[in-house]
Amino acid sequence: MRLDYWLKLTSSPVQLALELAGADGKRYRCRIPVQHRNTWQALNLPLSRFKSNDKNIPAKLEIQAINVIAEFSRGDASSMHYFAIDNLVLTGWRQAQFEVRIPETRSYRNWNLLFCQKHFRPGDVLDLDVVPEVGPLQSVTAQLTTIDGKIVAEGLELMERQGHWKGQAIYRFSKKEAAGPLSLVVRGVTQKGEQIQSIVRLWVIKIPKSNGHPRLFFLEKDRRRLQDRIKTPKGHDLWQKIEQEARKARTMEVPEQSQIELFPKEYLLQQLGRYFAILRTRARYALLNAWVYFISGDTEAGDYARQALIKMAGWKQWVHPWFQTQGRQSYYPVGITALELGITYDLVYPLLSPEMRAQIRKGILQNGIINAFNEYFVHNRIPNHTSNWISHNTAGPWLALMAFYGDSGGGEAPGNGEPYFSGLAEKFLAFMHATMKPDGSYGEGFGYQNFTMETAWPALAALKHAFGVDLLHPLHLDRAYLFPLYISVHNGKELLDMGDSHSHRRASSNWAWLAWQTRDPLLKWFYDQAPGQSWEDFLWLDPLIPKTTPDSLPPLRVFPDKGNVVFRTGWSEENIVFVYRAGPNFNHTHADQGNFLLWAYGENLIAEAGPAHYYNDPYYWSYFIQSAGHNTLLIDDNPESQEFGDFSNEVAAFKRRARIQKTFLANPVSYIESELSPLYREQLQQYTRKIFFLFSGYLVIADKVRSHSGPHSYQWQLFPPQKQGLSVYDTEAIYQGRQSGLRIQVVTPENPDLKIKDVPIPINDYARVPEHKIQPRAVLQVCQKVKTRDQDFVVVLMPYKLSKPQVATIKAENLPGFKKIQIGFPKHQDEIYLSNGNRMDGAISTDGQWVFVRRNKDTIQALSVENARFMDIREQNLFKADGAVDIGMTRDPKGENWQIQAKTPTRVWIQCNRDVRLQLKGNARQLERSNGDKIGIEIKGGKVEARIESNPIP
Numbered sequence: 001m002r003l004d005y006w007l008k009l010t011s012s013p014v015q016l017a018l019e020l021a022g023a024d025g026k027r028y029r030c031r032i033p034v035q036h037r038n039t040w041q042a043l044n045l046p047l048s049r050f051k052s053n054d055k056n057i058p059a060k061l062e063i064q065a066i067n068v069i070a071e072f073s074r075g076d077a078s079s080m081h082y083f084a085i086d087n088l089v090l091t092g093w094r095q096a097q098f099e100v101r102i103p104e105t106r107s108y109r110n111w112n113l114l115f116c117q118k119h120f121r122p123g124d125v126l127d128l129d130v131v132p133e134v135g136p137l138q139s140v141t142a143q144l145t146t147i148d149g150k151i152v153a154e155g156l157e158l159m160e161r162q163g164h165w166k167g168q169a170i171y172r173f174s175k176k177e178a179a180g181p182l183s184l185v186v187r188g189v190t191q192k193g194e195q196i197q198s199i200v201r202l203w204v205i206k207i208p209k210s211n212g213h214p215r216l217f218f219l220e221k222d223r224r225r226l227q228d229r230i231k232t233p234k235g236h237d238l239w240q241k242i243e244q245e246a247r248k249a250r251t252m253e254v255p256e257q258s259q260i261e262l263f264p265k266e267y268l269l270q271q272l273g274r275y276f277a278i279l280r281t282r283a284r285y286a287l288l289n290a291w292v293y294f295i296s297g298d299t300e301a302g303d304y305a306r307q308a309l310i311k312m313a314g315w316k317q318w319v320h321p322w323f324q325t326q327g328r329q330s331y332y333p334v335g336i337t338a339l340e341l342g343i344t345y346d347l348v349y350p351l352l353s354p355e356m357r358a359q360i361r362k363g364i365l366q367n368g369i370i371n372a373f374n375e376y377f378v379h380n381r382i383p384n385h386t387s388n389w390i391s392h393n394t395a396g397p398w399l400a401l402m403a404f405y406g407d408s409g410g411g412e413a414p415g416n417g418e419p420y421f422s423g424l425a426e427k428f429l430a431f432m433h434a435t436m437k438p439d440g441s442y443g444e445g446f447g448y449q450n451f452t453m454e455t456a457w458p459a460l461a462a463l464k465h466a467f468g469v470d471l472l473h474p475l476h477l478d479r480a481y482l483f484p485l486y487i488s489v490h491n492g493k494e495l496l497d498m499g500d501s502h503s504h505r506r507a508s509s510n511w512a513w514l515a516w517q518t519r520d521p522l523l524k525w526f527y528d529q530a531p532g533q534s535w536e537d538f539l540w541l542d543p544l545i546p547k548t549t550p551d552s553l554p555p556l557r558v559f560p561d562k563g564n565v566v567f568r569t570g571w572s573e574e575n576i577v578f579v580y581r582a583g584p585n586f587n588h589t590h591a592d593q594g595n596f597l598l599w600a601y602g603e604n605l606i607a608e609a610g611p612a613h614y615y616n617d618p619y620y621w622s623y624f625i626q627s628a629g630h631n632t633l634l635i636d637d638n639p640e641s642q643e644f645g646d647f648s649n650e651v652a653a654f655k656r657r658a659r660i661q662k663t664f665l666a667n668p669v670s671y672i673e674s675e676l677s678p679l680y681r682e683q684l685q686q687y688t689r690k691i692f693f694l695f696s697g698y699l700v701i702a703d704k705v706r707s708h709s710g711p712h713s714y715q716w717q718l719f720p721p722q723k724q725g726l727s728v729y730d731t732e733a734i735y736q737g738r739q740s741g742l743r744i745q746v747v748t749p750e751n752p753d754l755k756i757k758d759v760p761i762p763i764n765d766y767a768r769v770p771e772h773k774i775q776p777r778a779v780l781q782v783c784q785k786v787k788t789r790d791q792d793f794v795v796v797l798m799p800y801k802l803s804k805p806q807v808a809t810i811k812a813e814n815l816p817g818f819k820k821i822q823i824g825f826p827k828h829q830d831e832i833y834l835s836n837g838n839r840m841d842g843a844i845s846t847d848g849q850w851v852f853v854r855r856n857k858d859t860i861q862a863l864s865v866e867n868a869r870f871m872d873i874r875e876q877n878l879f880k881a882d883g884a885v886d887i888g889m890t891r892d893p894k895g896e897n898w899q900i901q902a903k904t905p906t907r908v909w910i911q912c913n914r915d916v917r918l919q920l921k922g923n924a925r926q927l928e929r930s931n932g933d934k935i936g937i938e939i940k941g942g943k944v945e946a947r948i949e950s951n952p953i954p
Contacts (some may be wrong), residue, residue: 002044002089008082009037018045019067019400020090020654026052027067034070040086047092057300064651065383075640077622089360095810098186098198102129102162105200106419110380112332115422116202117414122175128158128167128275130186132196137188140165143185146472147429152182152410178203179471181429205499206468213349214294216342216403216462217539218673226295228929230540238538238591245750246292246301247286248296254308265321269615275320275334278596278704281303282312283344288501290347306351313363328381329371335396337457338368342400356414361404369420377423379808379824384647385434385586386428386443388452394428395459401833402462428459432475434649435586437561443586443648445501449484453510470544478518481511486566487549487579489599494530496579496597496604500588500625503604507532511528516540521548556693562586563649563660565672567693574800576600576697582658582674583687584648591642592656592691594631594676598699600799606631607721609777610760619760626785629759633676633703633793634781635683636713642679666888666899668695668862669852683709692832698808700821702834703793716795718744723778728754733780740801745814746782747794747821753783794834815842828856845872862890881908887940896950900924902939912948919947 005010007014022026028050032043043666070083078774103126105114120126128142137160144152158165163186184200209335214220229235258278263271287307293302320332339363345357368917372393375381382390401417406416435443435452442449460477462470472478489494494503509532515523524547531537555568555575563583569575577599581592590610598606609629612620624630635641640807645657660675670693677687686706693699705714718733724904725736731745733754746752759777800806809824817838823830833840833851840846844853848868854861863878864872865887870880879887883906888899895916900908907927912935918926921936922944926935937946 001047001050001066001091002042002087003068003069004040004042004086006040006082006084006086007034007037009034009079011062013070014073014311016043017069017071018050018065019069019280019653020050020057020063021065021067021651022045022052023062023064023652024058024059025652025655027653028052028057031071035759038640045900049681055077062095063092064936065654065941066117069273072277074638075622075626077639078248083481096132096196097132098130098132098188098196099132100128100186100198100200102127102166103200103202106189106380108423110378110383112199113426114198114200115419115426116200116232117419117422118202119415119416119418120173120202121207122173122179122204122205124174125169126171126184127155128165128186130158130165131163132165132188134190134196135163135164136191137196138186142167142170142188143187144171144184145185146178146474147181147183147433147471152177155472161727167858174202178470179205179206179424180471180474181465184700201426202943203422203425204364206633213403214346216346216391216458216464217401217465218294223295226539230295231338232380232484232541232543233493233545235538235541238533238541241533242535242538243298243577246288249288250300250304252518253281253284254286254311256311256314258312258318260318261316263321265325268320268322269784272320279318279337280306280333280619283340285341286312289657290344290536291539293351294347302348302351305344306348306356309341309348309360310356312341313367315363318367323410323505329375330393333390334368334581335372335389335392335394336371336455337396338364338400339392339396339458343398343458345400346403349713360410364400364404365420369400369424372397373420373423374798377427381429382587384587384649384693385430386647387431388444388448389586390427390431392455392512394431398424398428399455399459399462400459402459402466405466422610428456429475432456432477436476436561437558438476438815439561440476440479441559441562441564442483443478443562444588445497445499446484446487449480449496449502449586450506450510453514455512457513461517464517466568472517474495477514478520481514481520481523482557483525483562483564483566485522486559487570487577488529488555489525489573489577490602491573492526494575496599498579498592498595498597499590499607499768500614502611505530507534507537509534510537512540515545516542519545520554522550523545525549544742545749555664556670558659558660558663558665564659565660565663565691567670569695569697569846578693578699580672580674582660582672582676583909584657585645586647590625590630591627591640591644592632593627593642593645593678593679594632594674594687595630595953596691596701596741596952597631598797600697600742603736603737603740604721605740605742606718606797607736608719609759610762611777614943617763619763623760624762629719631718633687633705634709634717637713637715639682643677643681645679664866664886664888664901666864666865666886666901667865667890667897668854669693669696669888671850671864671866671886674734683707690850692850694830694852696825696830698798698823700832701793701795701797705791705793707789710789712789713787714784714791714793716779716782716793718782719780720780722775723756723758724775726756726778726780728756728780730754737800739803740799741806743796743798743800743806744780744806745796745810745919747796748792748812749784749821750784750812751785753785754784755781755944757781794819794821795820796820828861829855830854843874845875846870860891862888864888868939877911879908879910882906895947898946898948899943900937900939900946901943902941905938905940907936908940909936910948915950919949921945 005785013036016032018030027618030049104117107114140158142156143154147791156170158167186198188196232238286305290305292298323331376393401421406415431480508527508530511527515527524545551571558565565580567578579597581595610624612618612624626639627642646654656678658676660674664671672691674689677684685708688704690702720735729736731746756778759779811822813820818840819834821832831853846868848892850866851862867884871878886901889898923940924944927937
C-alpha cells in the first residue's frame with residue numbers, strides 16, 4: 001500500500017492509523033508515528049504490516065474499504081488542522097470475472113457491477129454471450145433477481161462455443177412481471193470447483209404511455225382534470241397563489257449568460273446566496289410558469305418558461321468555480337436545476353422547435369447531467385451513500401433523462417440516455433438503500449429527509465407514470481414517514497430531532513405525491529399537520545384520500561435501522577415523549593450516542609446545545625457536534641470524548657458503533673439497554689446505558705461505566721432548553737419552563753457534585769434579535785467528587801405540571817446484591833431494584849437483572865422483571881421458567897395482564913388460583929395443568945400477551 005500524505009499541525013501528538021476493511025468482518029490496522037509535519041510525506045507499506053489481533057491478512061481476502069485516519073491525543077478547539085492524502089495505491093489480486101459481449105455492457109472501477117446499455121421491454125428476449133477471464137470452465141449459469149432479492153429466473157444454462165459461453169433467448173420478459181432494475185448474475189465453475197461471477201444491472205421498462213409530451217406526471221388528456229380542480233374551494237385558493245407567484249416571477253428576466261464561470265474560485269460562502277439566486281431561483285420560476293402554461297394555457301407563462309429554458313440550457317456552466325477548484329464537478333443546486341428544467345421541457349414541449357429541443361437537451365446534458373454522472377457515479381463520491389446531496393445530483397439529472405427519453409438525435413446521448421441513465425439510477429438506488437430504512441426511518445434528520453424528497457419523489461413519480469416502474473416499496477419510501485411521525489410534537493408542527501436538523505417542521509409539499517399515491521391515512525394526517533401551498537400541493541390535492549390520527553398506533557416503537565427508540569404516553573399535547581439514540585452514523589448526525597430528548601405537558605424539557613449552523617457558527621466543529629453538546633457522558637471533561645461511529649453499509653468490518661442491545665416494550669415499564677463503549681476512543685471496556693420508561697410519567701436512567709485505564713473524572717450531562725429556570729439543590733436539580741418542570745434526582749453517585757456550566761449560544765439565535773430575546777444556555781453536569789476507574793450513574797427524571805407541584809419522595813438504599821429505589825406517591829409506591837450482577841434475595845428474590853414493583857399499601861398493582869427464570873415475593877413463588885424471560889404484569893379488579901418476552905422457546909408457570917381462564921395472544925399455547933395453583937404457558941419465542949382472569953393473588 002502506497003500513499004502520500006500532508007499534515008498541517010500546530011499542537012498535539014499525532015499518528016496515522018491505516019485500516020483495511022476485510023470481507024471477513026475484521027479491521028487490519030497499521031499505525032505510523034508522524035515524524036514530519038507541514039510537508040508531503042510518502043508511505044510505502046507491505047501488507048504484512050497490517051494486523052488484526054496480531055494476525056496477518058489471509059490470502060485471497062476481499063478488501064472492501066480503506067481508512068486513513070490522523071489520530072490526535074486530544075482535540076484543540078483553538079487550532080485548525082489540515083489533512084490531505086494523494087496517490088493512494090493498493091496492490092493485490094482481484095476476482096476473476098466475465099466479459100459480457102451480449103448484451104452490450106460497461107464497467108467502472110468503483111462499482112462491482114456491469115451496466116447493460118440496452119433497456120428491455122415486456123416481450124423482449126435476453127441473449128447472452130460471455131467470455132471468462134480464466135478457464136477452462138465446466139459450467140456457466142445465469143440468474144435474474146430484483147433489487148430486493150426476489151428471484152425472477154434461475155438455472156439459465158449457457159453453452160460453450162470456442163471460448164464463449166452463449167445462451168440465445170434464454171429468457172423472455174413477461175408483461176406480468178414488475179418492471180424495474182434487475183440483477184443478472186452470471187456464475188461459472190472451473191474444473192477445480194472454484195467460482196467466478198459477474199453481476200449485470202439491467203433495466204426492464206414498460207413502453208412510455210406517450211411517445212410525445214407531456215408524459216412525466218400527466219398526459220395531455222389530464223389537463224381538464226387539473227382545470228376542474230381549480231374550481232374547488234381549496235384548489236382555487238392554491239391556484240391563485242401559484243398564478244400570483246408565476247406573474248411575479250415573470251418580472252425577473254433570465255439573462256442570456258449567467259456569468260457563473262466568473263465567480264471567484266478561491267472562496268464560496270461569501271457569494272453563495274447570489275449563486276443560488278442566479279441558478280436555483282431562475283429554474284424554479286421557469287418550472288412554475290411551465291405548470292401555469294400546461295394547466296391553464298396561459299401563453300405568457302409558456303413563453304417565459306420557454307425562453308428561460310433555452311437561455312439556461314445555453315449558459316456556459318452551472319457549477320460554481322470553487323467546486324471545480326476542489327476537484328469536484330457538481331453541486332446539489334445543479335441537480336435540482338436539471339430536474340426543474342427537465343420537467344419544464346416536458347411541459348412546454350409543444351412550444352419548442354426541433355432545433356430548440358436539441359439545443360436544450362445538449363445544454364442540460366453538458367451542464368447538469370454529465371458532470372453529476374462523472375462525480376457521483378463514475379468517481380462514486382460519498383461512497384457510504386448517505387447524503388441528501390446524492391438524491392439531488394442523481395435523481396435530478398435522471399429525471400431530465402426521462403424527459404428526453406427517445407427524443408435524442410445525432411451528437412447526443414442515445415435515445416435511452418445511456419450510459420447516464422443506468423449510472424445515475426444506480427447511485428440513487430444505493431443512496432435510497434443506505435438511507436431510507438425498512439423500519440420507517442431515514443438516516444439524516446427530518447429537515448434533510450424533507451429536502452431529499454424534493455428530488456426523490458419527482459424521479460420516482462415519473463418513473464412510475466411514464467415507464468411503469470414502481471419502486472416505492474422496494475426503496476421503503478412508502479413508510480418513510482413513520483419515524484418523523486413518532487417524534488412529532490406540538491400537533492405535528494415540531495419534531496424532537498437530533499443532529500443538524502432543526503425542530504421546526506417546514507411545509508409538507510414534498511410529501512403530497514406520496515400521500516396521493518399510497519392513500520395511506522396516517523401519512524395523510526402527517527401531511528395535513530404542515531400542508532404546503534406550492535404547485536406540488538395543487539397537483540396532488542385529493543379530498544378523497546382517507547385520513548386517520550395516530551391514536552391507534554402503539555405509543556412505543558423501536559427503529560433499529562436508524563438506532564432510535566421513541567417512548568410516548570400518548571398522542572396529545574399533554575403526553576410525554578422521550579426520544580433516545582444509539583445506532584449507526586449517518587450524514588448530518590453528531591457524536592451524540594446515548595443522547596435523549598424529552599417533551600412533556602406541552603413543552604421541551606430536555607434539549608441539547610444545538611443545533612448550530614455548520615457554515616458560519618464558530619463553535620460548530622469544536623462543540624455543537626461533539627459529545628460535549630449532548631446529553632451524553634464525558635471522560636475527563638474532554639468535549640470530544642466520543643468519536644463518530646461507523647456507517648451502516650455493505651462493509652462488513654465497519655461495525656464500530658453504538659447499539660441498542662435489548663428492548664422490552666411493556667406496561668408498566670418499558671426498557672432499553674444500549675452499549676456505547678465502542679465510541680469512547682478505546683478508553684472504556686463497558687458503557688451500558690439503561691433507560692426505564694414508566695407509563696405513570698417518569699424515567700430512570702442507569703449507566704454502568706467500566707474503564708481499563710484511569711482513574712478518570714466522568715461528567716454525566718443534561719441540557720435544559722435554556723439556563724433560566726435551572727437550579728441545583730444538593731443531590732437534586734430542578735428545571736422550570738413555561739408551564740411544566742423537570743425534577744432531576746441523582747441516586748448514584750450518592751454524594752454527587754452537581755454543576756451548572758454556561759455553554760455557547762448558537763450563532764443563529766442572534767439573527768432574531770431584537771424581536772426575540774437571547775436566552776443564555778447551560779448544561780447540568782453530574783460528577784463524582786473523586787476520580788475512579790469505574791463509575792455508575794442512576795438518575796430519576798420526573799416531569800410535572802407547574803400547576804400540580806411534584807410531591808413524590810425518592811429514597812435509595814444499597815442492599816446485598818442490589819440497589820433499591822423507592823418512589824412514593826400519594827396513592828401508591830414504586831420500587832425499583834437494580835442488581836449488581838448477583839442474585840437478589842430478600843422480600844423479593846429473583847435471578848433477574850432488575851425488578852419493578854408498584855404497591856398500593858401491601859397489594860401489588862404491577863411488576864416487571866428482566867432476564868429472570870424465577871421470582872418470589874415474601875417467599876411465595878410468582879412465576880418460574882425454563883429459560884430467562886422478561887415479564888411485565890398489571891392487575892385490575894378482574895384479573896391480570898401478563899406480557900412475556902423470550903429469546904428462545906421456553907415454558908413459564910404462573911402462580912394463580914385454581915379456577916382461572918387464560919387468553920393468549922402470540923406464538924404460545926397453554927400447557928395442561930399438573931399443579932392446581934400454577935398455569936403453564938409454552939412460548940415458542942418472541943413476545944406473548946396473556947390475560948388471566950381470577951381473583952388477585954394476595
